Amino acid sequence: MAVERTLGIIKPDSLEKGIIGEILKRVEDASLKVVGMKMLHLNTARAEGFYAVHKDKPFYGSLVTFMTSGPCVVMALEGEEAIKTWRDTAGVTNPEEAADGTIRCDFGTNIERNAVHGSDATDTAKFEIAYFFESNELVNYEWV
Ligand code: IDP
Ligand code: MG
Numbered sequence: 001m002a003v004e005r006t007l008g009i010i011k012p013d014s015l016e017k018g019i020i021g022e023i024l025k026r027v028e029d030a031s032l033k034v035v036g037m038k039m040l041h042l043n044t045a046r047a048e049g050f051y052a053v054h055k056d057k058p059f060y061g062s063l064v065t066f067m068t069s070g071p072c073v074v075m076a077l078e079g080e081e082a083i084k085t086w087r088d089t090a091g092v093t094n095p096e097e098a099a100d101g102t103i104r105c106d107f108g109t110n111i112e113r114n115a116v117h118g119s120d121a122t123d124t125a126k127f128e129i130a131y132f133f134e135s136n137e138l139v140n141y142e143w144v
Contacts, residue, residue: 001080001081002080002081003078003079003080004078004079004080004081004082004083004122004125005035005076005077005078005082005125005129005138006076006077006082006086006118006119006125006128006129007075007076007077007117007118007128007129007131007132008027008032008075008076008077008086008116008117008119009072009074009075009116009117010023010024010072010073010075010115010116011066011067011113011114011115011116011117012066012067012069012070012071012072013108013109013113013115014107014115014116015070015071015072015073016070017107019107019115022107023107023115026103027075027077027086027089030085030086030088030089031079031085032077032082032085032086032089033078033079033143034076034077035077035078035138035139035140035141036075036076036129036132036133036137036138036139037073037074037075037076038073038074038132038137039071039072039074040071040072040073040074040132041068041070041071041072042067042068042072043068044064044068047063047064047067047068048064049131050067050128050131051063051064051067053124059112062112063112066112066113074132074133076129076132076133076138082125083118083119083120083121083122083125086118086119087118087119087120088102089102089103090102090103090104090115090116090117090118091103091104091105091108093111093114094110094111094114095107095108095109095110095114095115096110096111103115103116104116
């Protein structure tokens with residue numbers, strides 16, 4: 001196993017529900033360490049750029065509208081197999097299909113308003129972390 005970093009987002013629907021803390025608890029319970037964190041209210045251009053891979057999908061416009069509808073929390077998360085660990089903790093895209101105990105099962109509203117984002121691969125994690133964080137905004141510390 002290898003220590004990796006991944007990009008997580010606590011999406012605007014979660015902020016509306018007042019569950020930032022509940023989600024951060026899931027992060028740390030999954031042995032994922034927050035090594036970067038900031039609150040942002042994405043504008044259209046920044047949300048479009050982040051989700052550019054989906055620009056030809058039918059849900060792209062609605063997704064961008066949702067992601068710009070309110071603030072979010074972006075997080076760089078570090079841990080063993082962080083990319084898979086965070087996606088497993090989040091659950092599959094559609095909350096109706098997400099396994100019991102996952103964030104999306106417990107807190108997601110629908111396939112669009114699904115509580116959190118997680119990078120899906122090494123290259124996307126690198127791109128997505130750099131999309132929101134300068135290298136000097138990422139920290140190192142040890143859990144003791
Ligand atoms: P992921 O977040 O599980 O990786 P993606 O397929 O990368 O899922 O889609 C990005 C985001 O777009 C999802 O998290 C969700 O918010 C939204 N989304 C995905 N599929 C649909 C859909 O079929 N309808 C509406 N929104 C969708
Ligand atoms: Mg994805």
